[in-house]
Amino acid sequence: TWSTGVGGSHHIRIQNSEIKNSLASTIGIFGDSAAQGSAYACNFMEILNNKIHTGGASQLHHGIYGATDNNLVERNEIYDLSGLGVHFFNLHNTSDVHDNIARYNVIHDNSTGGGGGYGILLASGANNKAYGNIIYGNSGGIQVWFNSVNGVVYNNTIYANNAAVGGDCINIYQSSGCTGTQPTGTVIKDNVCNGNTQGTSGGKIKDCGAGSVIDHNLCQSSGSCGTNAVISASPGFTNAGAHDFSLSSTSSAMYNAGVAISGFAYNGSAPEVGAYETLPFSAEIGATGNTF
Secondary structure (H helix, E strand, O other): OOEEOOEEOEOOEEEOOEEEOOOOOOEEEOEOHHHHOHHHEOEOOEEEOOEEEEEOOOOOOOOEEEOOOOOEEEOOEEEEEOOOOEEEOOOOOOOOOOOOEEEOOEEEOOOOOOOOOEEEEEOOEEOOEEEOOEEEOOOEEEEEOOOEEOOEEEOOEEEOOEEOOOOOOEEEOOOOOOOOOOOEOOEEEOOEEEOOEEOOOOOOEEEOOEOOEEEOOEEOOOOOOOEOOEEOOOOOEEEHHHOEEEEOOOOOOOOOOOOOOOOOOOOOOOOOOOOOOOOOHHHHHOOOOOOO
């Protein structure tokens, strides 16, 4: 989507489609805000329940490139792309990318163009959120980056994202050596980090931010996992080799291991960590889930 001299397009929905073989970013949400201000940005877009795959010619070409505000990316499968899966970022206006949501997506096997691309990038504005996503087989999981303010990363399952550049499960990062304009106020809770290797945090959570809250996440080993961490090398996915990350009868490390988050329902004494919750929460996130 793009804008004209009379203002940006808005409130457009792309749903139940297969979008593939793009030569650049598969879906772009832009506008002419770089030249004319945020009033010319395209916003309030919804990208729902699509297959988005097999495209891009470089690491700068992404599945969804969102450079504006108030967009929703929900219940898509995003894979086999040369860059990132979901890329919320604006080079020209560093605060215009705000109040975007990426939720309940399956994002896998991207970054085919190299360069350490993550499944999801949150940057260039305030109140961007990523929750309930399953992210595997990319160069990295989720990155909170340039000029992010109060970004939120909740209840994602992030597995086997591996690269010499990237490789972290979650990365709150600005530049080499934690210098530059730091992301501020990032909250990371109730995520599962498992099987991610290399990276600057040993495949776990790197924090170069200011005022970050990192709490009740599951990691495969101790260190770089925040407060109240759950440590388990084998959290008990139903069948990770077949990319079934739902909870099994051996998922004791994930049950009731999270912390309650306002607006998120759960069963039991506390929520599960990761993208799956025993019913009724699984109905909300669109996961198959299990009832016990």
